[in-house]
Amino acid sequence: MDFTRLSSVLTVVGALMLPFAPASAATLTFEDLNSGQASYDVVPSPYKGFAFSGWFYGPDTVYAPASGSIDLFTDYADPTDPGAYVITSNNAITSAVEFVFDGAAFSGYSGVTFELWDAGNLVATSDSLPDSQGAAPYGPTFLASGYSGLVDKVVVSGVQGYFSMDDFTYHAPASNNVPEPGSLALVLFGLGIGGLSARRRR
Known part of the structure; x- marks a missing residue:
């Protein structure tokens, strides 16, 4: 398992979620x-x-x-x-x-x-x-x-x-741009697929 890539993905997800954190x-x-x-x-x-x-x-x-x-x-x-x-x-x-x-x-x-x-x-x-x-x-x-x-x-x-x-x-x-649960799931799914694709290309 590529922990470096996993760490990068989690960092990106965390950054994406920051605007949606409750005040x-x-x-x-x-x-x-x-x-x-x-x-x-x-x-x-x-x-x-x-x-x-x-x-x-x-x-x-x-x-x-x-x-x-x-x-x-x-x-x-x-x-x-x-x-x-x-x-x-x-x-x-x-x-x-x-x-x-x-x-x-x-x-x-x-x-x-x-x-x-x-x-x-x-x-x-x-x-x-x-x-x-x-x-x-x-x-x-x-x-x-x-x-x-x-x-x-x-x-x-x-x-x-x-x-x-x-x-x-x-x-x-909180931000008015909070994504719906379905949209958030799609974002996470997309990040996961992107990570797998990059790994396969290697």
Whole structure:
């Protein structure tokens, strides 16, 4: 067996497959927003390529962040004030560049859900994280988007001031030129036949 030729073929196959490798996920933990302030502030825009409309950040002393000490809130509303129990669906997270949204971690009392938008169209709605059934808030819980397509806006719906968000996770889209399994099999088959033919000619 010609191991040199086999190695060459495998190298070529690896090079061909590189553009089709899935992109790795990125997670925004918001820890770099920590400037030592004791209260909350508006998330700067843009932040890491996103606009967090209606979101505030700060050290979380009420709920538990999924990582570090900083997470995001939808408002300053006091979760113990019954008059503040307002469901809001205008807390948008937008990007000029389409992305694949994986999900985010939440803590608090209120259940939340995602609406996923692209080019002004609602393309998917996630499952809902249920309301806390106890006197204590639930701890960090990751809510997956359940959608693998491209989006340019994520809207979080929940009760204003009754939850916090952390570890916003997303990834860039993979190449649009990903071959179908049948096409990939033909490429590999062709490489194998080419290798055998070259060996026979020798």
